[in-house]
Structure formats: C-alpha cells, structure tokens
Amino acid sequence: MVLAQAGGRTPYAELLSETAPFIRSVVRRRVRDSATAEDVVQDVLLTLHRVRNTYDPGRPFTPWLVAITERRCIDALRRRSRVMGHETSDDGAYEAFADPWSSRELEAGHATQEVSALLSTLPPGQREAVELLKIRELSLAEAAAISGQSTGALKVAVHRAIRSLQAALERLP
Amino acid sequence: MTRSTDDVIADLVRDVTPIRRLAPPLRRALLWLAAVAAVAAIVLWRMADIGSFLVRAADPRLATELAVTLATGVLGVVAAFHLSVPDRSRLWALAPLPPLGLWLASSGYECWKTWIGGRGNSWAVGESAMCFMFIVAVGLTLALLLFWPLRKARPLQPGIVVLTGGLGVAGLASFLLQFFHPFDVTFMDLGLHVAAVAVLLGIAWGPGRRAVSAA
Numbered sequence: 001m002v003l004a005q006a007g008g009r010t011p012y013a014e015l016l017s018e019t020a021p022f023i024r025s026v027v028r029r030r031v032r033d034s035a036t037a038e039d040v041v042q043d044v045l046l047t048l049h050r051v052r053n054t055y056d057p058g059r060p061f062t063p064w065l066v067a068i069t070e071r072r073c074i075d076a077l078r079r080r081s082r083v084m085g086h087e088t089s090d091d092g093a094y095e096a097f098a099d100p101w102s103s104r105e106l107e108a109g110h111a112t113q114e115v116s117a118l119l120s121t122l123p124p125g126q127r128e129a130v131e132l133l134k135i136r137e138l139s140l141a142e143a144a145a146i147s148g149q150s151t152g153a154l155k156v157a158v159h160r161a162i163r164s165l166q167a168a169l170e171r172l173p
Numbered sequence: 174m175t176r177s178t179d180d181v182i183a184d185l186v187r188d189v190t191p192i193r194r195l196a197p198p199l200r201r202a203l204l205w206l207a208a209v210a211a212v213a214a215i216v217l218w219r220m221a222d223i224g225s226f227l228v229r230a231a232d233p234r235l236a237t238e239l240a241v242t243l244a245t246g247v248l249g250v251v252a253a254f255h256l257s258v259p260d261r262s263r264l265w266a267l268a269p270l271p272p273l274g275l276w277l278a279s280s281g282y283e284c285w286k287t288w289i290g291g292r293g294n295s296w297a298v299g300e301s302a303m304c305f306m307f308i309v310a311v312g313l314t315l316a317l318l319l320f321w322p323l324r325k326a327r328p329l330q331p332g333i334v335v336l337t338g339g340l341g342v343a344g345l346a347s348f349l350l351q352f353f354h355p356f357d358v359t360f361m362d363l364g365l366h367v368a369a370v371a372v373l374l375g376i377a378w379g380p381g382r383r384a385v386s387a388a
Contacts, residue, residue: 007191016182042181049185051327053192054258064260071259071329 030073129157198254221352238279242348244272249341257326301365308346308369315342324385331386339377343370
C-alpha cells in the first residue's frame with residue numbers, strides 16, 4: 001500500500017488483485033445476493049482508491065480495509081432496504097398486459113409490433129426479465145438461472161418494466 | 174453490475190498517481206487547534222478585557238464552566254479528525270458528550286441560582302441576543318476553517334464527522350464568548366446559547382455535510 005501511495009502501478013495492481021478475494025469474503029458474510037455483493041466489492045475498491053491517502057503505514061492494513069468494507073456493506077444494505085421499502089411487487093399489475101383485442105389475429109399482429117417497440121425502450125435488465133417471465137412464461141427460478149439475476153431482482157425488474165410500459169402505453173395516441 | 178471486478182481494478186491501476194499521505198488525525202487536530210489558539214490569542218489580546226476576565230475566572234464555578242466548555246470544543250475537534258479516517262474507533266463520537274453534559278449542568282445551575290437570587294430578569298433577552306450572534310458567527314467561521322481539512326480525508330460517514338466537528342466549534346465559540354460575557358447567566362441566556370449550538374449543528378448537518386462529502 002505504501003508503494004501504491006507513491007504511485008507504483010505494479011504493486012497497486014498486485015494489492016488490489018490480492019485483496020479483492022478477501023473483500024469478497026467479508027462482503028459475502030453480510031450481503032447474500034451475489035450480484036449485489038459483487039457491486040459492493042467494486043464499491044469498496046473504488047472507495048479504497050479514493051481514500052488511499054488516509055492509510056497510515058504505522059498502522060496495520062487489514063483493519064483499515066475491513067473498516068471501509070464494513071461501511072460500504074452497511075451503505076448497500078441501507079440502500080436496499082430503502083428501495084424495498086418504497087417499491088413492492090404487485091402481482092396484480094402483471095395482468096395489465098391482458099388485452100381483450102389480442103385474440104383477433106390482425107390486432108394481435110399490431111399489438112405484437114407495439115409491444116416489441118415498447119420493450120426495446122426498456123433497460124436491458126428489465127427487458128430480459130419481461131421476456132423470460134412474461135413472454136416465455138418461465139418460473140422465477142428458471143429465469144434466475146438463465147439471467148444470473150436473483151429472484152428478488154427479477155421481481156423488481158418486472159415491476160419497474162410494467163410500470164414503464166403502462167406509462168408508455170398511456171402516452172400512445 | 175455492468176463491469177467485471179477485474180476491469181474496475183485495471184481502471185484504478187491506470188488512474189493511480191502519487192498522493193500526499195495525511196498525517197495522523199491527532200497531529201492534524203492539534204495543529205488546527207494551535208493555529209486557532211494563536212489567532213484567538215491575538216484577537217483577545219487586542220479586543221477583550223483580560224484583567225476583568227481573570228478576576229471572574231478566579232471564581233471556581235466559572236473556572237469549571239470554562240474548562241468544560243473548552244473540553245467540549247477540543248474533544249469535538251479531535252473526535253472529528255479521528256472519525257474522518259476509516260480505521261479509528263467510532264466511539265470517538267461520544268468523546269465530547271461528557272463535557273457537554275457538565276457544561277449544560279453547570280450553566281443550568283448558575284441560571285437557577287440567578288433566578289432564585291432574584292438578580293435580574295431571567296427571561297429578558299437583553300445582551301443574550303448578542304451572545305447568540307457571537308456564537309453563530311464565530312462558530313461558522315471556525316466551522317469553515319475546520320471542514321476544509323476534514324474534507325481532505327473524504328470521510329466515509331460525513332454526517333457524524335460534521336456533527337462532532339460542529340459541536341467542537343460551538344464549544345470553542347462559547348469558550349471565547351466568556352471573554353466578553355461579564356454578567357450572570359440567565360435562563361434566556363442559556364436558552365440562546367443552546368439555540369446557537371443547535372443552529373451550528375443544523376448548518377453542519379446540512380451544507381457542512383454536503384461540503385465535506387463533495388471532496
């Protein structure tokens with residue numbers, strides 16, 4: 001770390017590569033979801049880089065690193081609980097896709113085109129969640145296995161996507 | 174997650190440049206306090222009635238109040254510097270609280286004595302408004318001077334850093350006020366002192382926290 005503070009790229013690369021697994025193990029004890037955990041690991045590395053001027057060579061490195069990691073874990077868990085507190089999965093909202101005209105072949109064609117166009121406006125994560133869960137009608141577990149996202153993340157993504165699609169449909173003439 | 178951790182590491186390594194290491198927090202705090210003490214000594218020497226102050230300071234009660242006010246200020250500042258770096262105990266946040274409690278208890282007891290003794294009107298604003306202005310103005314100046322070095326550490330918990338720092342500068346401002354405060358403390362006086370400290374903490378929590386986080 002002392003060499004990294006002096007601007008040494010090779011020792012810094014070695015330090016970050018060697019500490020990343022340790023950071024990951026500390027994060028995993030607090031954050032169960034693997035995708036979120038990896039986000040926290042990256043956040044810890046960015047924070048380490050930002051506050052590397054506060055490391056005192058006269059003191060051990062590990063407590064300094066653990067303090068940063070613990071702090072970022074707490075921040076991530078708080079952020080997550082805030083999001084989950086404001087956004088709930090509304091299974092009934094998924095039924096909003098039902099369209100009485102879609103049984104007719106012609107309208108079905110138009111609807112398919114419209115839905116495709118609308119889906120293309122969604123962020124990739126939300127689009128994948130809708131395609132797997134609503135179009136291919138896979139179970140949450142199957143969709144999670146294919147996408148690599150957690151079931152909770154998929155539910156949130158679908159919920160957000162439905163809301164975005166509803167808003168977009170209301171704007172259509 | 175859109176990028177792999179290896180990519181993040183590669184970017185950080187590319188970005189690394191030599192940096193100036195921060196001195197230990199206690200040394201930085203003592204340097205800051207020494208600088209403030211030097212400037213305050215010059216100002217007090219020119220503007221305050223030191224002779225009158227020394228006579229009043231001979232009273233054990235006022236001497237105690239001065240000591241605990243100064244202790245609140247010094248411990249608040251030292252705690253803020255410690256809390257601004259990642260690996261120091263979070264218990265530093267509690268350090269200024271015991272002298273703060275003694276400060277409020279000592280002032281409260283004096284107010285009660287003034288009220289019981291019937292000396293002056295305890296509820297008249299009078300000079301207390303000037304005390305309020307003094308603490309806020311001096312405290313704000315000190316806060317600006319304190320938050321500047323604190324933001325160099327880019328604290329992980331800026332809120333607790335600015336609150337302890339804000340309490341510290343409020344204590345120091347209240348200590349300096351005693352050099353210009355040649356009268357008994359009334360309830361209104363104490364209430365406005367507490368209000369001034371609250372205003373400083375509010376400013377620290379709002380714009381102060383954003384300023385320290387923005388580094």
